[in-house]
Amino acid sequence: MQKVWICGANGRVGRKMTELLENTPVELLLTDIDAVDITDSKAVRDYAGMNRPHFIVNCAGLTDVAACEENKEEAFKVNALGARNLSVAARMGKARMIQLSTDDVFDGSGQTPYTEFDTPNPQTIYGKSKLAGENFVKEFCNRHIIVRSSWIFGEGSSYFSKIMKLAGEGKTIYAAADQTAVPTGASELAEKIIELMESAPDGLYHVTGQGSCSRYEFAQEIVRLSGSQTEVVPVAAVDDRLTAMRPSYSVLDNMMLRMSGISLLPEWKIMLERFIADRKDYTSI
Ligand SMILES: NC(=O)c1ccc[n+]([C@@H]2O[C@H](COP(=O)([O-])OP(=O)(O)OC[C@H]3O[C@@H](n4cnc5c(N)ncnc54)[C@H](OP(=O)(O)O)[C@@H]3O)[C@@H](O)[C@H]2O)c1
Numbered sequence: 060m061q062k063v064w065i066c067g068a069n070g071r072v073g074r075k076m077t078e079l080l081e082n083t084p085v086e087l088l089l090t091d092i093d094a095v096d097i098t099d100s101k102a103v104r105d106y107a108g109m110n111r112p113h114f115i116v117n118c119a120g121l122t123d124v125a126a127c128e129e130n131k132e133e134a135f136k137v138n139a140l141g142a143r144n145l146s147v148a149a150r151m152g153k154a155r156m157i158q159l160s161t162d163d164v165f166d167g168s169g170q171t172p173y174t175e176f177d178t179p180n181p182q183t184i185y186g187k188s189k190l191a192g193e194n195f196v197k198e199f200c201n202r203h204i205i206v207r208s209s210w211i212f213g214e215g216s217s218y219f220s221k222i223m224k225l226a227g228e229g230k231t232i233y234a235a236a237d238q239t240a241v242p243t244g245a246s247e248l249a250e251k252i253i254e255l256m257e258s259a260p261d262g263l264y265h266v267t268g269q270g271s272c273s274r275y276e277f278a279q280e281i282v283r284l285s286g287s288q289t290e291v292v293p294v295a296a297v298d299d300r301l302t303a304m305r306p307s308y309s310v311l312d313n314m315m316l317r318m319s320g321i322s323l324l325p326e327w328k329i330m331l332e333r334f335i336a337d338r339k340d341y342t343s344i
Contacts, residue, residue, distance in 0.1 A: 060084045060085065060086050060087070060222045060337075061114070062085065062087075062088060062113050062114070063080060063085050063086070063087055063088065063112060063113070064088040064090070064106075064110065064112035064114065064116065064154075064246045064250045065077055065087065065090070065116045065118055066090055066091075066095065066097050066115070066116065066118060066145060067082075067092075067097075067118035067119025068089035068090060070091075070116065070118050070120075070122075070215070071211060071213050071214065071215040071217060072159060072248065072249060072252075073089075073091070073118035073119070074210065074213075074214065074215070074282075075213055075214075075246055076116060076170060076249045077089055078249075079246075079249050079250060079253060081278060088112055088227050090106070090189065091119070091298055092150075095145055095218055097117070097119050097176025098141050098144070099144075099315055100140075100144045101144060103147075104147075104151070106148075106306065107148035107149070108151075109149070111250050113154050113155065114154055114157060114256055115145050115146075115156050116157040116252070117141070117142055117145050117157065117158050117159060117192075118159055118189070120137060120138050120159070120189070120192075121134050121137040121185075121188070121276040123185075123241065124304050124305065125261070126184045127184040127188060128184050128185070134184045134188040135184075135187075135191060136187045138185070138188035138191070139191035139192045141192070142158055142183050142195050142196050143195035143199060145158075146195060146196045146198075146200035146203065147195050147200070147327070149199075149203075150199055150200040150202075155202045155204070156200040156201070156202065156203040156204075157203070157204050157206070157256050158205045158206070159205075160190075160192065160205055160206065160207045161185070161186065161189050161190065161208065162207060162267075162311050163181060163185055163186035163306060164179035164180075164182060164186050164189055164207065165176060165180065165181070165186075165306055165309050167308050167309050168285065168307075168308070169306040170308060171310075171312075172311060172312035173265075173309065173310065173311055173312060173317075174314040175179060175262075175264065175265055175314055176314070183304050183305075186306075193205050199332065200260060201261065204259060204261065204262065204264065205262070205264070206255065206264050206266050207265050207309075207311060208243050208248055208266050209241050209242075209243055209267050210240050210241060210242040210268055210277070211240075211242075211244075211307060212243070212245065212334065213244065213246060213334070214245070214246060218274075218277070218302065219227065219242075219281060221301050222265050222281045222301075223281065223285060225289065226282050226285055226287035226289045227287070229287075229289055230289065231289065231290045232282065232291045232292065233292050233298060233299055233300075234273075234275040234277070234278035234279075234291055234292070234293065234294065234299055235274040235275060235294060235296040235302055236274070236294065236295070237295055237307055238273060238274045238299070238302060238305055238306070238307055239271055239308050239309070239310060240272075240305075240308075240309045241267040241269070241311065241327055242277050242327040242330070243266070243267045243324065244327075244331070244333070246330075247325065247330050248266055248324070249270070251266050251313065252266070254321070260319065262315065264313070264316055266324065267311045267324065268309075268326060268327030268329075268330050269313075269324065269325065269326045269328050270326045270328065272340075273293075274296075274299060274301075274302055275292035275294075277327075278291045279291045280331060281335075284335045285335060
């Protein structure tokens, strides 16, 4: 039976991947920082050596952009050295390494979608540390899949949950009209990661919803679908306290999926609609 080690299993994407793999014929090895701190190279090596996973999925990370800025060393330790430790362990155990990365590796100065062949130029510590993580994976484990995604929404704290909270409280929402990317459902993303993990050729893949929007349009759509009457006001990114320091344009072209004949995720609006409808079934908004 194939063994899949998910690091960062309590995070947004880690939880979704766990949920999807739980009732399938794989043995799941689930850890988060309390069980295996990925910055501890010995702990990573020992765990991998003892459990011999066939796949190592790195869903762990320091994902708070502002916290990364305030704590540069910690950001590089988790996002770069953590990825290094896991990819060394993957190479030693002949496992396939699956690394999650971000649209923040681009500087945001483009006006057309970034492909996997465009040169990254991160501007934030978060983006720089994630790019360093990608590079370590490529350097230390040739059997790898790197998945870059953007604006992930799902269960857990995120831009989506912050907007929902403000909408629930009837507070006016100020959202950046000059930040554009693609919202992506955690559920659909996790499904695609599993598909890539099992059958795609090694390499880097951009995996996002289709279409694109500004933060303002994203917030408006969340509010509309939730049935709230809350006002959403367009502002400049510097005045949007929920999203400071993100690239102004970071739409990812899913060119590698297209060229590999792998199906794309749906339009972001369809994924959002589906997620909110499912949520309504068991929780009040
Ligand atoms: N969210 C997005 O919009 C987005 C967009 C593009 C790419 N990504 C990438 O996708 C991946 C998953 O994102 P996510 O949103 O699921 O992240 P998340 O919800 O922040 O989850 C990250 C998990 O990693 C854990 N962790 C932190 N430091 C660790 C360490 N040293 N050792 C082991 N585990 C550690 C965290 O635990 P604690 O909570 O206890 O710290 C948390 O459970 C990340 O690589 C991120 O860069 C995310």
